[in-house]
Amino acid sequence: MSENSQRHIWSQDYARIMQSGNTLHTESPYLRRLRSPIGRIELTSDGKHLTGLAIENTGTLPREGEEERSCVVLDDAVRQLTEYFAGERRTFELPxxxxxxxxxxxxxxxxxxxxxxxxxxxxxxxRATGRPSAGRAVGGAVGANPIPIIVPCHRVLASNQRITGYSGGQGIATKVWLLEHEGIAHR
Known part of the structure; x- marks a missing residue:
């Protein structure tokens, strides 16, 4: 399957989930961690969907004290993220x-x-969301993204290609790494 068709299928599934109003469960019964070039990553799932991704910040993760309990969705997410960090994957196919x-x-x-x-x-x-003058609101929504990297909020820059911030991991340093990994010019 081509990369474009994979992305399209994943995009359709993502749009369906977004439109259906599925909500994040407050207690995700499944949890898995992995090491990455930007620090440890913590993934959560309800068993059917990926519900969260957190990047280590100052040596800790949100559910640091909890035991890992994996499921198929988390196993797929770990595999796909590992491929992404190795430069072997450009799109994600996860519910x-x-x-x-x-x-x-x-x-x-x-x-x-x-x-x-x-x-x-x-x-x-x-502009794409129909609110062309809502720059701050867009920034807030981008910063509130519960599944960074997979939902690529790091790909948003100021109009002059400057990095204005990043809420994941070590902040701007993490965003710089992700942008450079993808070959995205920035200032």
Missing amino acids: LSVAGTAFQRSVWHELNQLPFGLAVSYADIG
């Missing part, structure tokens, strides 16, 4: 379930449309 406002979900949907190696501005996302 997602996220909680957020309608506006946040529309922003996350737009993020999901961004191909590997391409960045857009906050204004571009605002």
Whole structure:
């Protein structure tokens, strides 16, 4: 299957989940961690969908004290993230379930449309969601993305290609690593 058709199938599934209003469970019974070039990553699942991804910040993860309990979705997510970090994968094919406002979900949907190696501005996302003057709201929604990397919020820059911030991992240093990994120019 070609990369474009894989991305399209995953995008359709993601759009269906976004439109159905599936919500993030407050207690994800499944948890798995992996090491990556940007620090440890913690993944959560409800058993059917990936519900969260957290990047280590100052040596800790949100569910640090909890035991890992994997499922097929988490095994797939670990495999796909490992391939991504090795430079062998450019798209993700995972079922997602996220909680957020309608506006946040529309922003996350737009993020999901961004191909590997391409960045857009906050204004571009605002226009795509029908709110061209909502730059701060877009920034807030981008920062609230519960599944970074897989829903590629790191691909959003200021209109002048400057990095304005990043809420995952070590912040801007993590975003710089991800942008450079994908060959995205930035300032």
